[in-house]
Amino acid sequence: MDDFWSGIGVDGVDLHLEPDAANGRRAGLERALRDAVREGRLSPGTRLPATRRLAVELGISRGTAKAAYDQLVAEGYLTARQGSGTRVASLPSVDPDAPEAVARARAPRFDLRPGSPDVGAFPAAAWLRALRRAIATAPSLAYDYGDPRGRIELRTALSGYLGRARGVIAPPDRIVITSGYVQGLALLTRVLGGDIAMEDPGLPFHRDVVRHNGGGVVPVRVDERGVCAQDLGEESAVIVTPAHQYPTGVTLHPERRRALTDWARARGGMIVEDDYDGEFRYDRQPVGALQGMAPGRVVYLGTASKTLGPALRLGWMVLPPHLVDRVADAKLHSDHHTETIGQLALAELIDSHAYDRHVRACRLRYRRRRDQLLDRLGERRVRGIAAGLHALVEVADEAEALSRAEAEGLAVGHLGGHWHTPGEGRPQGLVIGYGTPRERAYPDALEVLAKVLDGG
Structure with a gap:
């Protein structure tokens, strides 16, 4: 043998x-x-x-x-x-300290961390119908290596959708499909180079992505009107979340929008607009994308992660004409192209308007959750509630609140981890995500949150 x-x-x-x-x-x-x-x-x-x-x-x-x-x-x-x-047979773990065992032991009873949608609401039936139609009509060449910019079917569908839903000027030949926002950010960093201004506070992982791809990170303040455009200098680009700043939740004031575009035109800099949850506005119609004000100076990044689910790994970039070829070349040498079948299915979902219907249904569901959060917390100072999937709850002692939350089995985000340079005197707060919990668990999660905030 x-x-x-x-x-x-x-x-x-x-x-x-x-x-x-x-x-x-x-x-x-x-x-x-x-x-x-x-x-x-x-x-x-x-x-x-x-x-x-x-x-x-x-x-x-x-x-x-x-x-x-x-x-x-x-x-x-x-x-x-x-x-x-x-x-x-199923064998017991030989190492009780193995990562899997530790993760199971520490799994929270209630998860109010920000960053994820309600993945249980994924429109499985609509996606399956779109997938079947896409596969039935796809040409044989769709299964071969493709255009690094992405399938023309999806770029065309997104062109129409982004124009009518987000006010984005998006001809199909200026769209590049990516495997999510992070890849888009990485590609842009490689293409633009130099120092990149990033909101302070902001998501630390995105700063890591910029540094990992050769860019320098320069903090730029965020106040109650959004990013402080007057603080910008000679940076090659600034990355902003104008519709619903992460994590403070403020919406970029119209004067700041004009100041940003003025800076970009005067300095030759680029504005990178992260429109991660722009579809979810609750007090009025969603605020239009910043890109519509200066399409030649703004790179618009969107994703299906918050509307459908992160597992799809589908994002898109709308680029000024002079960046399209350079970004497409960077994409080619990164992973050649994003997987094709999901692109075709999403194009079908958008063209059939099933995507619009799903987004509207999600908007209603998340608004109800937002309202439940506000009702339960009462008079507490809650910010960033006009849009999105998270809110910022101000607290006097962040570390103490986090300790109480951990003791209650409640997972939440916190403002302290988002500052470029943590230190004394920074505002403190808990970042509460209301997209993740299942419907039946959400009321109990809010009760535990209220208990934590009340010091009990």
Whole structure:
């Protein structure tokens, strides 16, 4: 038995076993199976080939195969039941401090962390219909390597949608499809280079992305009117979240919008607009994108992560003409192109207006959750409530509030981790996301939050 290899397994599934016949065929088979289970190459519940089939595949007797199975059943590596065959057993973790075990032990009872939508509301039926139609009508070349800018079907669909829903001037030839916002930010950093101004406070991971891709990070203040454009200098670009600043939740004031575009035109700088949750406005119609004011100086970044789900890994960039080829070339040398089938499905979802219907339904659901949050917290100082999927609750002692939350099994975000340079005298607050919890768990999560804020 110089090689162990079964090409049939169960129902045509391949089973690869490392050769080890130094101590005989049975011992070699036992060791190979044992190692495969220990190393995770055979996962719990995997059904193994019948002894007759395995014996034929490996060129051994059926008795040898059965004896090896029986030994591993006795050792607890396999289970054997009449009618269900022989399967890999579930083994207990050998390391109680393994990351998986720690994660399970520390999983919060209630999750009000910001950053994610209600993924349970993903429109599975509508997506499946769109996927079927897309596959049924896709040309054969859709399954080959594609344009690094993305499928023309999705770029055309987004051109229409972004124009009517977000006020973005977005010809299809100026759109590049990405695998989410982070990839778009990374590509832009490589293309623009130099120092990039980023909101303070802002998401630390995005600062890491810029630095990792060769850019310098310069903090720019955010106040009650949004980013302080008057603080900008010679930076190559500034990254802003004008519709609903993260994490403070303020909407960029019209005067600041004009100041930003004036800076970009005067300095030759670029404005990078992160429109991560711009569709979700509750006090009036969603505020139009900044890009519509200066399409030649603004790069617009959008994503399906908040409207549909992060798992799709679908985002888009609307670029000024002079950046399209450079960004497309960077995309080509990054991952060639974003996967195609999801692009076609999203294009179909947009063209059929199922996407609009889903966004409207989500907007109503999240507004109800926002209202529940406000009702439960009463007179407390809550900011950033006009839009989005999170709010900022001011507290006197952030560390104490976080400690109480942890004791109650409540996961929340906090303002302190978002400053470029943490220090004394900074405003303090909890960043509360109301997109993540399931409907039935949300009221209980709010009760626990209120208890934490009341000091109890």
